Amino acid sequence: MTVLAVMPKYKVYKDSGVEWLGHIPSHWLIRPFTKIFSFGRGLSITKENLQNEGIPCVNYGEIHSKYVFEVDPNKHLLKCVDNKYLDSSYKSLLKYGDFVFADTSEDIEGSGNFTYLNSKQNVFAGYHTVIARPIEAINKRFLAYILDSISYRTQIRRKVKGVKVYSITQAILKSTKLWLPPDDEQTTIANFLDKKTAQIDQAIAIKQKQIELLKERKQIIIQKAVTQGLDPDVPLRDSGVDWIGEIPEHWEIRRSKFLFTQRKERAWKDDVQLSATQAYGVIPQDEYEEKVGRKVVKIQFHLDKRKHVELNDFVISMRSFQGGLERAWARGCIRSSYIILRSLEDIDTNFYSYLLKLPSYIKALQKTASFIRDGQDLNFENFSKVDLFIPPLKEQNEIAMFIVQQTSLTDIATELYQQQIKNLKEYKTTLINSAVTGKIKVPELV
Numbered sequence: 079m080t081v082l083a084v085m086p087k088y089k090v091y092k093d094s095g096v097e098w099l100g101h102i103p104s105h106w107l108i109r110p111f112t113k114i115f116s117f118g119r120g121l122s123i124t125k126e127n128l129q130n131e132g133i134p135c136v137n138y139g140e141i142h143s144k145y146v147f148e149v150d151p152n153k154h155l156l157k158c159v160d161n162k163y164l165d166s167s168y169k170s171l172l173k174y175g176d177f178v179f180a181d182t183s184e185d186i187e188g189s190g191n192f193t194y195l196n197s198k199q200n201v202f203a204g205y206h207t208v209i210a211r212p213i214e215a216i217n218k219r220f221l222a223y224i225l226d227s228i229s230y231r232t233q234i235r236r237k238v239k240g241v242k243v244y245s246i247t248q249a250i251l252k253s254t255k256l257w258l259p260p261d262d263e264q265t266t267i268a269n270f271l272d273k274k275t276a277q278i279d280q281a282i283a284i285k286q287k288q289i290e291l292l293k294e295r296k297q298i299i300i301q302k303a304v305t306q307g308l309d310p311d312v313p314l315r316d317s318g319v320d321w322i323g324e325i326p327e328h329w330e331i332r333r334s335k336f337l338f339t340q341r342k343e344r345a346w347k348d349d350v351q352l353s354a355t356q357a358y359g360v361i362p363q364d365e366y367e368e369k370v371g372r373k374v375v376k377i378q379f380h381l382d383k384r385k386h387v388e389l390n391d392f393v394i395s396m397r398s399f400q401g402g403l404e405r406a407w408a409r410g411c412i413r414s415s416y417i418i419l420r421s422l423e424d425i426d427t428n429f430y431s432y433l434l435k436l437p438s439y440i441k442a443l444q445k446t447a448s449f450i451r452d453g454q455d456l457n458f459e460n461f462s463k464v465d466l467f468i469p470p471l472k473e474q475n476e477i478a479m480f481i482v483q484q485t486s487l488t489d490i491a492t493e494l495y496q497q498q499i500k501n502l503k504e505y506k507t508t509l510i511n512s513a514v515t516g517k518i519k520v521p522e523l524v
Contacts, residue, residue, distance in 0.1 A: 080274075082508060085518040094257065098232045102257055103516040111254045114214055114221075120178070120207030121163060121170045128204075132158035133171075137204030138180035141193050147226055149178075150197040159202055167202070170209070174198045175218035177210040177225065179251065183244045185372070190234040190246060194222050208248055220264035220514070223271050224256055227511040257515065263523060267513050270520040278506045285495045285502075292495075296488045297437075303477050303484075304432050307469060319465045321442035329469050335462040337425070341391060341418040345384040345411030352387055352410040354395045359431075360387065360406040383414035390427040392419040392434065394456055402435035403461075417458050426474035432481060439464065 091101040094108055102108075121127075121135065128135065134156040136149050145154050164171065172178065177194045192210075195201055196218075203209050212218065224230055233254040238244040258264065306314070307326050315327040322331070353366040353374065367373055387393065391406040394417035403419070405427060412418070421430075433439060446460040469477065512518045 080509075082512055082518055085512075086521075088516055088519050091516070096255060098236075099229055099255075099257065099515065103259065106257050106259045106516060108255055108257050110252075111210075111256060112252050114212060114216065114256060115177070115210040115251075116213050117248050117251075118169055118203070118209035118211065120203035120205055120209065121159065121167055123159065123205050127159055128157040129160065130158060132160050133163065133200050133202055135159045135202040135204045136172075136178060136193060136195075136207075138182065138206035141178060141180040141207070142183065142188055142191050145193045146191060147193060147222060148196040149193045149201070150195075151199050151201055152197060156201070159204075163202060164200075170203050172201045172203055172209065173211065175212055176203075177212075177221070178203045179208040179210060179246055181206050181208050181246050183238075183246065184242070186235055186238070186244060189238045189244050190225070190231045192222075192225055194218060208246070208251065210251065215261075216258065217261065217264040217268055219268035219272070221256075223268060223510055224514050227514050228507060229511055229515050230254065230256065259516070266522045267520055270522055271510060271513055274509060275506055278502050278509075282499050282502050285499050289492055289495050289499075292488050292492050296485045299484050299488075300432050300481055301436060301438075303481050304429070304436060305438075305467075307473060308476060308480055317465075317467060319467075321438050322465070322467055325467050326469070329467050331465055331467055333462065334464055334466050335458075337422060337466055337468065338392070338419040338461075339422055340458050341386065341388070341420045343386040344382070345386050349384075349386060349409070349411035351384075352406070352408065352412045354393050354404050354412060354416060356404065358407075359404045360391075360393050360408070360412065362408050362410060365408075384411040385414055385416060385418050386410075387412050387418055388420065390421075392430070393417070394419065394458070394461060402440055405431045417456075417461070419458075419461070424471055426471065426478050428478035428482070429469075429474040432478070433466070 088103040090104040092104040094100060094102045096108065120137075123135075128137075134151040135158060136145060136156055140149075140156070149156070172195045174195055174197060177192050179190070179192045180188070183189045183191060212221065234246060234250060237250045237253065238246060259267070305322070305325060306312075307329075309326070312326045312328075314324040317323060317325050317331055319331060325331075351363040352360050353363045354360045355366060358366060358369060361369075363374060387406045387410055389406060389409050392403045393406060393412065394403055395415075421427075442464045443456070443460065446463040447456075513520055
């Protein structure tokens, strides 16, 4: 990576007159957003109006999650709307180089997320979007990099309002300012950023692939150890249970309700509030907020119905069919909608933490009811329908310790790659901001 601090600077700078922008090259101009863009609205439709054939349509959800920065229907898979909208809603039809902003965001960081149409094919802007159409002959790619920069995003983040959802209105966009170098510099900076960001994205993709391979290796280790034990020579038998298959012949098969029962105690007076998370298990709410760096919605109603949770209990949430049951790492209380499981005999909690996260177990859990389709919650009855295997307690301990030992290096390597990806993303953000604000002079201009 190029060290930004040693990259050349422009000879003369001037005060932009804008607090969040600071100094810019003396020959660059500051322009109001309204002098560069006209506005439109996306289609007034819902998800039910989307189909597999017709005119491609980009919606606010895709702007946030899939096609941030740019969209091209020749490369990106978009849902479509009926051709009738060409006649009734032509003002929502995008032109090449149009920008589309998501008009709501669930977090402050997503405020200002956009995509621009990098294609001449017909594409509609969908629901919950604001269209910004350039009215001057400005390099669209350079504009995209400006709108993606921290310096521009800061303007929006200071103006948006909301608690659970942040609204990004036309009025907010109209109140922002942009800065423009001469046309030839716009093209040169955009080309430079295209080249450098592509290299960064490629490096990120390689590391993400390495993380996926490490996760696959870890899952193989867990799957084999949990379902077959550590002795490769132990005789196996058919468990008689589809999701389990063959297991060591001395292991027991038992209905889940004979190994776990429900804990129905109401919250204790001194219980701390817990959060059930797939990433961290069941942990104190304050600890979860610290880990994710944001506040979560607090319980406001039915506080007297909260349930008590003990350390090493398991918690069933309505999302358990997606990722297994969650282990409690602390004593406290949780929402009344959760089901709390306590073991009826001595078990190794680590072992069952691995077992209840097995993909094969989760698939078996998914087959127990129609709750995925009709919105019902996963409950104790669903859990009870899936049989579990029970190794001797000593063997549970040995298997859990083996998994920890074998996967610790994998976890360390994964964390290292994740940190490298984080560093690359931060560098990319800084590079874009430095180039489009003139804090550095890209080599092609020197």
